[in-house]
Amino acid sequence: MKSAKKLVDGETHRYGMVIDLDRCTGCGACMVACAVENNVPPGDPAANERTGISWLRVYRMNDGQPLPETRTAFVPVPCQQCGAKTPCVSVCPQNAVEIDRSSGIVGQIPVRCLGCRYCMAACPYHARSFNWWDPAWPAGMKESLNPDVSTRTRGVVEKCNFCFHRLQAARAKAAAAGSREESPGDYLPACVEACPTSAFLFGDLDDPTSDVAKAAEGKGTFRLLEKLGTDPKVIYRSARPWIRQMADGALPRNGKEEHRG
Amino acid sequence: MTSRSFAFVAGLTPALVVGWLGFPRLLYKRVEQPLSFSHKVHTGEKGGMACADCHALGPDGRFTGIPRLEKCAGCHAQPIGTTADEKRFVDDYLNKGQEVPWLVYSRQPDNVHFPHAVHIGKKVPCERCHGPHGTTDTLRAWQVNRISGYSRDIWGPRITRAFRRPWEGMKMNDCIRCHAERGQSSSCLACHK
Numbered sequence: 001m002k003s004a005k006k007l008v009d010g011e012t013h014r015y016g017m018v019i020d021l022d023r024c025t026g027c028g029a030c031m032v033a034c035a036v037e038n039n040v041p042p043g044d045p046a047a048n049e050r051t052g053i054s055w056l057r058v059y060r061m062n063d064g065q066p067l068p069e070t071r072t073a074f075v076p077v078p079c080q081q082c083g084a085k086t087p088c089v090s091v092c093p094q095n096a097v098e099i100d101r102s103s104g105i106v107g108q109i110p111v112r113c114l115g116c117r118y119c120m121a122a123c124p125y126h127a128r129s130f131n132w133w134d135p136a137w138p139a140g141m142k143e144s145l146n147p148d149v150s151t152r153t154r155g156v157v158e159k160c161n162f163c164f165h166r167l168q169a170a171r172a173k174a175a176a177a178g179s180r181e182e183s184p185g186d187y188l189p190a191c192v193e194a195c196p197t198s199a200f201l202f203g204d205l206d207d208p209t210s211d212v213a214k215a216a217e218g219k220g221t222f223r224l225l226e227k228l229g230t231d232p233k234v235i236y237r238s239a240r241p242w243i244r245q246m247a248d249g250a251l252p253r254n255g256k257e258e259h260r261g
Numbered sequence: 262m263t264s265r266s267f268a269f270v271a272g273l274t275p276a277l278v279v280g281w282l283g284f285p286r287l288l289y290k291r292v293e294q295p296l297s298f299s300h301k302v303h304t305g306e307k308g309g310m311a312c313a314d315c316h317a318l319g320p321d322g323r324f325t326g327i328p329r330l331e332k333c334a335g336c337h338a339q340p341i342g343t344t345a346d347e348k349r350f351v352d353d354y355l356n357k358g359q360e361v362p363w364l365v366y367s368r369q370p371d372n373v374h375f376p377h378a379v380h381i382g383k384k385v386p387c388e389r390c391h392g393p394h395g396t397t398d399t400l401r402a403w404q405v406n407r408i409s410g411y412s413r414d415i416w417g418p419r420i421t422r423a424f425r426r427p428w429e430g431m432k433m434n435d436c437i438r439c440h441a442e443r444g445q446s447s448s449c450l451a452c453h454k
Contacts, residue, residue, distance in 0.1 A: 100448040107450035111372055150372035150454050164450050168374055169321070175378040176322030 014083070014104040015162055016205040016233030017192065018215040019076055021243055023199035024058075026074030031056050033194030034078075037163060039149045041135035053129040055079070055160040056191055063242045073243050076199075078191065079127040079160035080224060080232035081106050087230065088119035088128065088159075096157075104205075104233060105162050113156040120157060124225050125232075128159045162202075163189035184210065205233060222247045285420045289404040289413050295362055296354075297346040301398045312387045312395055324377035327363050330355055364403035366414045367391065367431060374454040384443075392428035 034040070034056040043052040056078040063071045082088075086106060088097045096112035097119060099105070108119075108128075120128045134154040137145070145151065148165040152158050170186035184203055192200040203212035215221070221237045222244050238244060303310050315328045334355055340347045354361050367390070369375055381387065387395065404413035416422075417430030433452075440447050 096449075098449055100446075100450040102446055102448065102451070105450065107448065107453075109372075109449045109453050111453075112449070148374075148454060161450065165374065165454050168376060168454070169323070172322035172376040172378040174322070175376065176318050176320075 012102050013204045014206040014233060015167075015187075015203070016081065016104070016212060016216065016235065017078075017162075017189075017203075018201040018212050018218075018221065018235045018237055020199045020201070021073055021075060021236055021238040022240070023197045024074045024076060024195075025197055026058055026060060027196065028058055029194045029196055030076055030191035030200070031058055033190040034160070037146055037149070037190035038160075039135075039145050039151050040158075041137055041151075044133040044136070047132070051130070051132045053131065053158065055127075055129070055158070057126075061243075061246060071240070071242070073238070073240070075236070075243075076191070077125060077127065077224070078162075078234060079106060080125050080230070080234045081162065083231035083233055085228075085230055087122035087124065091118045091122045093118065100164070103162075103164070103167060105164055105167075106159075107161050107164065108157065108159050110150075110152045110156040110158055115155040115157065117157060124228055124230070128157050130157050131155060166190075220244070225249065281420060288407060290407055291402040291404050292364060293402050294364055294400040296350055297344070298400050299398050300395050302342075304395050313381075318378050322376070322378040327365065330358070330360055364412075366394075366403060366412055368412050369415070369431065370409075370411060372453050374452055388428065389439075390428050390431060392426065 031054060035054070038055055040053050040055060047053075056076060059075045059077055061073055061075060065071065081104065083099075083104060086097075086099060088108075089099060089106065093116065094112050094114050096109045096114075098107055100107050115130070117130055120126075120130060131152055131154045135151055146165075148169065166189065167182065167187050170182035173186055174180070174182045184207070188202055192202040201212045201215050203210040205213050205216055207213055215237065216235045218237065220239050221235050223232045223235055224247050227248055236243075236247065302308055303315075304312070315332060317325055317328075319325050333350070337347065337351060337355065340351050350361070353359070405411070406413065406416075415431050417425055417432075419425050419429060422430060436452060437447055439445075440451075445451075
C-alpha cells in the first residue's frame, strides 16, 4: 500500500506505525502503558465509554457469523495522525491542534484548547477525549506521575501524540552527544514498547530502510476509513479479508465494547 | 487646558501610577532564598569553575538543574570559608542529608519543555537567557506571581518590558522571537508537553 507523499513543507520525518492485527491478542497492555505514560487519570466513577478518557482504545469486533463460526479480532486505535485534510486541525478555532513539521505528528495543546469539542466531532476515528471531570488520582499515585507530560484540567480535549515527549528525550540525548538527528532506536511510544506480541512497528515512514516503511508497503496492509482521504500514519495489517473490509466501514458494528474511560 | 481634559489627565495619571508602580508590588510576593550563595566566588578567580561544572547535563542529555548535596559536598564536606551561611549549609543541610530547597528563578510552567542539551553551545551561551547570573555575589529574592505562581523572571524585571535586555524575560514570545531569528521550529510541540 502506498501512502501519500509528503504534504507539509520542511517535513523531515514522518513517524508512523504499522499494527499487525493478526498478532494482537487484545490484552490491553498498550492501553495501560499509554495511560500511565501520559498521566491519564483513572476514570471517574460516572464515566462511560463516551465520556471517559483514553488515548488508545482496543476495539473488539467479530465477523458477524453465528457461533461457533464467529471470528473475533482486536483493533488498537490510537490517534491516526492524519497527514492530509487533517479534520481536527482544520476545525480548531484556537489553533490548539497542528501538525509538527519535524515529525508529522498531530499535536494537541490542551492549555490552548477552549473545550468546544469541534475536533471530537470532526475526528472520524473517535481518537479524542474530553475532560469532563478534573483529573483525580488515588492517594499516593500523584508521586508516580510522569514529569515529562503535563497533566490536563477539566474542560479541555486531549489525545495521543505518539509520546512526543519521548521524541524530545531522544533529541536531547542526541544533542548531548553532538548530533542534531535523533537515532531511530531511541524513540518508541509507550504502547509500542509495552506490546507483548510485538504487534506494533514504529518508525519513520519516509526512511525507506526502516522496518516500518517496509512493513507499510507489505501485503495485507490497510488504513482505517481510507476513503476519507485523511492519509493516516497508522497502518494496519491483517491476512484476514473480513478485517480489511471492516476498515472502510463495510461491515456493521455488531459488538459493543465495554470500556469505562 | 479645558476642565474636561484636565479631569481626564487628573484621573489617568494616578491610574497609571497605581497600575505601573503599585500593582507589580502587589502582584509579586518576595521570598528569600534559604541560603546565601555567591556565584562570583565559584566562577571567579578563586573558584575558576564553569557553569557546566555544577549545572550539568546528565548522561541521557537531561539537564540536571541545581546540583544536589553530593556535588556541593565534593568541596564543602567541611566549611572551607568563614561565612555563617556556609556553616549553616553544612550543619543544617549536608550533615542532615537534607537537600537545600532552592527557589528556581527560571522555572518554567509545567507544560513547557525546554531541553538545555539542544540549546547550549557556542551560538546560545548560558548568558543569552540567564544574563550575568553566574557572576552575581548574592542571590536576589525570588519573586512569585501570586495569581499564576510563576517566577517573575518569566515576565522579566521590567514591568513595561521596554528597553529590556535580551535575557530579561522568558515568556513564550521571547522564545519564539529567538527561534524565528534563527530559523528554528515554531511548532507547538517543539516546546510544549
